[in-house]
Amino acid sequence: MGKPLWSKALQRWLAQQRASLSARCMVGLVRAVPPVPEVEAMSRPLVCGVVVLVLFVAAGFVQGEVRPAAAAEHTAPVGEALQVLLTTSELVVGQNRFAFGLLQHNRLLNAATVAVRVYDIRDQQAQLTAETPALYHTLEVVEQGNRVHVHPDGTRHVHSETTDVQGIYVTQVTFAHPGLWGLEILAQQGNGPVETARLRVNVLEVSPTPLLGAPAPRSRNLIASEVSDLRQIDSSEPPDPRLHQTRIADAIAQGKPQVIVFATPKFCTSRVCGPVVDVVRTLLPAYGKQVVFIHQEIWQGSSPQKFSPTVEEWNLRSEPWVFVVDRQGIIYAKFEGLTTRRELEAAVRHMLGLE
Numbered sequence: 001m002g003k004p005l006w007s008k009a010l011q012r013w014l015a016q017q018r019a020s021l022s023a024r025c026m027v028g029l030v031r032a033v034p035p036v037p038e039v040e041a042m043s044r045p046l047v048c049g050v051v052v053l054v055l056f057v058a059a060g061f062v063q064g065e066v067r068p069a070a071a072a073e074h075t076a077p078v079g080e081a082l083q084v085l086l087t088t089s090e091l092v093v094g095q096n097r098f099a100f101g102l103l104q105h106n107r108l109l110n111a112a113t114v115a116v117r118v119y120d121i122r123d124q125q126a127q128l129t130a131e132t133p134a135l136y137h138t139l140e141v142v143e144q145g146n147r148v149h150v151h152p153d154g155t156r157h158v159h160s161e162t163t164d165v166q167g168i169y170v171t172q173v174t175f176a177h178p179g180l181w182g183l184e185i186l187a188q189q190g191n192g193p194v195e196t197a198r199l200r201v202n203v204l205e206v207s208p209t210p211l212l213g214a215p216a217p218r219s220r221n222l223i224a225s226e227v228s229d230l231r232q233i234d235s236s237e238p239p240d241p242r243l244h245q246t247r248i249a250d251a252i253a254q255g256k257p258q259v260i261v262f263a264t265p266k267f268c269t270s271r272v273c274g275p276v277v278d279v280v281r282t283l284l285p286a287y288g289k290q291v292v293f294i295h296q297e298i299w300q301g302s303s304p305q306k307f308s309p310t311v312e313e314w315n316l317r318s319e320p321w322v323f324v325v326d327r328q329g330i331i332y333a334k335f336e337g338l339t340t341r342r343e344l345e346a347a348v349r350h351m352l353g354l355e
Contacts (some may be wrong), residue, residue: 100168181203259324324348
């Protein structure tokens, strides 16, 4: 495929980005909306890390519908084609945080200039409805290609294990109706050619997970004082007692805002599960006295066989998830998949009235 025709607005944006990519900041904060009725629970299996490999298609939106699947991050590369690694499996009518990685020549593309086009594909001729930049968010718990683990005492330890996951691309996309939509991802590194990937996504009428603006489930999650070994409720190494001091229901009753991370570092097969808990930990020194931080494991017991009661109450079928809950116990923001401190901190500060 040859270079697509870039709009004048996007060309101006590209020029600005080449001059100073770091000068731009897109928060990725999703504001609360009025509550809507609950929906029935999903029946699909758990998606670890919510990483779905989407392959480039030469012409038209003929890519099969994107469905949650086990992580397929570096399998079956397709020549030189640009591939999209979706970390967002839930897309609904309205505005959505859309996060993804890009893979080409069996390596992740970092800090590229990227735009996302949204197409209504109900008719035979696809109609462009939006065109928006996707900015690269650096993952704060990776340094020089090595994972950084934040210990319970606040110290940072650089692991010897290397990772090529340096960050993610994030933008906001809006869908006017449920059903299939087309997405076109355009990426350019430096002065190189513009690469393109096309895919179809299925948009839901209503989110099956707790809704923005709706009351958070009053869960009575197990806490440190209720278990003989913290490893029973925290598969991190080492477990972090700071994240297991308060029940969600108790924090709501006490009028305390919360950041709740649903993740299972030990059992998830994707590379993006563990780092999300580490990202949440980086907020504790600055906000630990104002906000209750809670980590909830996905699985009940020591094997990935049965969802924990709290996960069932929140109707989660993918991980990781992070929810920001305000003092009234209302869902203020939520993030699926790999999330950076920048995004989480912006949501927390906005909720606390600091911005």
